[in-house]
Amino acid sequence: MVPDPREAANFSRPEGFSRGDFRRRAEEFIGIVQGLWRGWDADALLFDKRGGRFFDPKKMHLLDHKGEFFSVRGPLNVARSPQDMPALVISGLSEPNMDIGARVADVILLDEPSVAKADDLKRRALAFERSPDAITVLMNVAPGAEMAGRPGVIADKLEESFRSKSCDGFNILMPPVLSVLDDFVDLVLPELRRRGLVRQDYRNATLRSHLGLAGEEGQ
Amino acid sequence: MTARQMKLGAFLWATGHHIAAWRHRQAHATAGVDIDHYIRLARTAEAAKFDMLFCEDAAGVREANVNIASQTSRSIGFEPISLLAALAVQTSHIGLVSTASTSYNEPYGLARTFLSLDHLSGGRAGWNLVTSASHIEAANFGSTGLRPHADRYERAREFAAVVAGLWRGAETSGFNHEGRSFSVRDPLDLPRSPQGAPVMVQAGASDEGRDLAARTADVVFTAAQTFEEAKAFYDDLKGRLAAYGREPDDIKIMPGVAPVVAETEAEAQEKYEELQELIPDDVGVALLSSYLSISDLWRYPIDGPLPELPPSEGMQSRQALVIEQSRRDNLSIRQLARHFAGARGHWRVVGTPAQIADELEARFEGGAADGFNVMPSYFPGELDAFAALVVPELQRRGLFRKDYEGTTLRDHLGLKRPI
Numbered sequence: 295m296v297p298d299p300r301e302a303a304n305f306s307r308p309e310g311f312s313r314g315d316f317r318r319r320a321e322e323f324i325g326i327v328q329g330l331w332r333g334w335d336a337d338a339l340l341f342d343k344r345g346g347r348f349f350d351p352k353k354m355h356l357l358d359h360k361g362e363f364f365s366v367r368g369p370l371n372v373a374r375s376p377q378d379m380p381a382l383v384i385s386g387l388s389e390p391n392m393d394i395g396a397r398v399a400d401v402i403l404l405d406e407p408s409v410a411k412a413d414d415l416k417r418r419a420l421a422f423e424r425s426p427d428a429i430t431v432l433m434n435v436a437p438g439a440e441m442a443g444r445p446g447v448i449a450d451k452l453e454e455s456f457r458s459k460s461c462d463g464f465n466i467l468m469p470p471v472l473s474v475l476d477d478f479v480d481l482v483l484p485e486l487r488r489r490g491l492v493r494q495d496y497r498n499a500t501l502r503s504h505l506g507l508a509g510e511e512g513q
Numbered sequence: 514m515t516a517r518q519m520k521l522g523a524f525l526w527a528t529g530h531h532i533a534a535w536r537h538r539q540a541h542a543t544a545g546v547d548i549d550h551y552i553r554l555a556r557t558a559e560a561a562k563f564d565m566l567f568c569e570d571a572a573g574v575r576e577a578n579v580n581i582a583s584q585t586s587r588s589i590g591f592e593p594i595s596l597l598a599a600l601a602v603q604t605s606h607i608g609l610v611s612t613a614s615t616s617y618n619e620p621y622g623l624a625r626t627f628l629s630l631d632h633l634s635g636g637r638a639g640w641n642l643v644t645s646a647s648h649i650e651a652a653n654f655g656s657t658g659l660r661p662h663a664d665r666y667e668r669a670r671e672f673a674a675v676v677a678g679l680w681r682g683a684e685t686s687g688f689n690h691e692g693r694s695f696s697v698r699d700p701l702d703l704p705r706s707p708q709g710a711p712v713m714v715q716a717g718a719s720d721e722g723r724d725l726a727a728r729t730a731d732v733v734f735t736a737a738q739t740f741e742e743a744k745a746f747y748d749d750l751k752g753r754l755a756a757y758g759r760e761p762d763d764i765k766i767m768p769g770v771a772p773v774v775a776e777t778e779a780e781a782q783e784k785y786e787e788l789q790e791l792i793p794d795d796v797g798v799a800l801l802s803s804y805l806s807i808s809d810l811w812r813y814p815i816d817g818p819l820p821e822l823p824p825s826e827g828m829q830s831r832q833a834l835v836i837e838q839s840r841r842d843n844l845s846i847r848q849l850a851r852h853f854a855g856a857r858g859h860w861r862v863v864g865t866p867a868q869i870a871d872e873l874e875a876r877f878e879g880g881a882a883d884g885f886n887v888m889p890s891y892f893p894g895e896l897d898a899f900a901a902l903v904v905p906e907l908q909r910r911g912l913f914r915k916d917y918e919g920t921t922l923r924d925h926l927g928l929k930r931p932i
């Protein structure tokens with residue numbers, strides 16, 4: 295959520311965005327996206343061949359958004375998500391954007407372990423009438439080269455951050471090197487499993503279910 | 514050198530191209546939410562050696578009236594580029610062509626998406642350029658409404674040039690564009706396409722559409738009812754190429770064809786009637802209205818003739834085609850609605866495998882087509898039938914390949930690699 299002038303220049307905006315515009319635009323943008331994801335109720339599709347009713351018109355909703363930057367009637371021409379809505383992940387949140395994250399994100403990625411930051415996010419979520427559990431805070435960690443020798447050390451570090459409640463889990467920054475992924479899967483994960491810190495198996499087939507996010511069953 | 518052979522596209526559209534397809538007892542009604550359905554179709558088309566899978570697109574629902582829309586299956590489905598990316602890993606040879614709009618995208622993003630699809634499929638991607646003629650889509654991209662036809666094409670010309678430049682410049686360091694609608698500063702962060710560049714397809718048949726095709730397209734998708742219309746379009750478009758320093762063979766013209774095939778003529782006819790019976794009148798009239806770009810066709814007596822119409826800001830080519838047919842065959846609104854609803858304005862052939870092969874051969878050998886975009890009336894049944902019955906007949910006649918000549922979409926289509 296930080297404007298990069300190089301990217302803007304490839305999208306017919308050589309002048310870029312001002313910071314304020316960028317933030318308000320991002321906020322409006324996210325609201326529209328999540329609104330469009332709710333355009334069809336989960337039980338809207340009837341597939342009633344005999345009655346000639348493919349969907350129930352009452353279960354399709356126009357968005358009718360008219361805002362500062364966008365005007366979008368909707369609905370989307372894609373059915374409701376199998377997991378209710380795709381998960382919204384936000385990373386690189388600067389201080390002024392923390393509120394946006396707390397209001398709309400399902401997952402927030404942080405670069406450093408910080409109990410204070412994780413607490414702060416959950417408090418802000420409460421202020422927006424969201425359950426603190428509605429946000430999953432993940433910490434970016436690079437597995438490093440020492441895995442093979444000392445998988446227990448890495449497991450200790452992860453366990454410590456996790457137990458101190460500075461995050462709900464980790465986003466492992468895998469370099470595009472197969473052996474690093476293999477070492478993590480073969481050495482570190484079994485250790486974390488032995489400690490009961492990582493699932494033995496998927497409970498369900500959606501991302502929301504893996505992350506323990508709301509939206510799966512009850513809407 | 515083998516004799517010239519026809520190119521075939523398998524035009525996928527969720528439940529089928531017939532407007533009432535989804536109601537057919539053998540149609541897979543849940544197609545729009547079922548990736549396994551599409552994998553099955555892709556494998557069928559690849560086993561039959563089709564040149565490409567072809568997907569349409571719209572950045573919005575197709576019908577504004579929700580009561581009409583709710584009686585058709587066209588309001589939901591997969592976004593085609595992500596769909597084709599999924600199909601790319603389930604197939605090995607067949608081309609993957611998706612429609613995308615020049616009015617609601619930026620060239621850098623679109624060039625990158627298609628080049629990426631091209632790399633992950635080993636050189637099988639194509640982009641069908643459209644300018645988007647629907648007010649419904651326009652309302653999802655701002656409050657100013659559908660832009661006039663000429664403006665859309667002006668933007669499309671610049672858009673196509675930027676995309677082609679990005680694809681060509683993918684390996685070099687210098688790409689830079691400053692134009693009226695777009696500016697781009699960097700080359701794409703991807704290597705050059707395995708086939709030189711993704712294939713450029715175009716649909717849009719007005720004078721401006723044809724001119725843009727002559728300038729930039731490798732393949733043209735078009736709608737033509739009669740041999741004469743198809744031939745006139747073919748000759749006109751090929752005739753425009755010289756002005757851009759191109760050879761007639763540099764463009765493959767592939768009109769849509771909506772076949773209904775069965776072992777006997779009577780069975781085929783019966784199958785067609787069964788589908789036609791499933792079209793509700795209000796759905797047929799609404800679809801016809803959209804081709805004519807008018808909103809109040811329902812005000813006119815359904816058994817009377819078409820009213821006089823103002824020129825369209827939407828699809829000029831399609832409007833002209835409908836009006837022409839109504840005059841030629843003296844059809845009422847209901848008759849026209851049924852006729853066009855069935856094949857959505859495309860050429861319909863109903864018959865035995867030999868009859869259908871005869872019809873295709875006549876247009877192919879008669880210089881009215883280089884191949885066809887096959888639009889099965891319902892899925893999976895009619896694609897299966899075409900693959901099992903018509904393809905072997907075409908192969909027997911030497912009109913269609915028995916195996917792929919190469920691995921990229923350009924190989925299949927016999928297109929030059931761009932320099």
Ligand SMILES: Cc1cc2nc3c(=O)[nH]c(=O)nc-3n(C[C@H](O)[C@H](O)[C@H](O)COP(=O)(O)O)c2cc1C
Pocket residue numbers: 568569570571612614642643644645646716717718719720721722723734735736769827828829830831
């Ligand atoms: C055969 C054919 C197929 C088309 N398919 C699409 C499509 O899938 N999506 C879309 O937005 N427009 C589609 N178009 C519309 C054209 O791209 C263009 O926006 C519109 O037809 C206006 O161009 P024209 O007047 O030159 O035909 C199609 C047009 C033709 C002739």
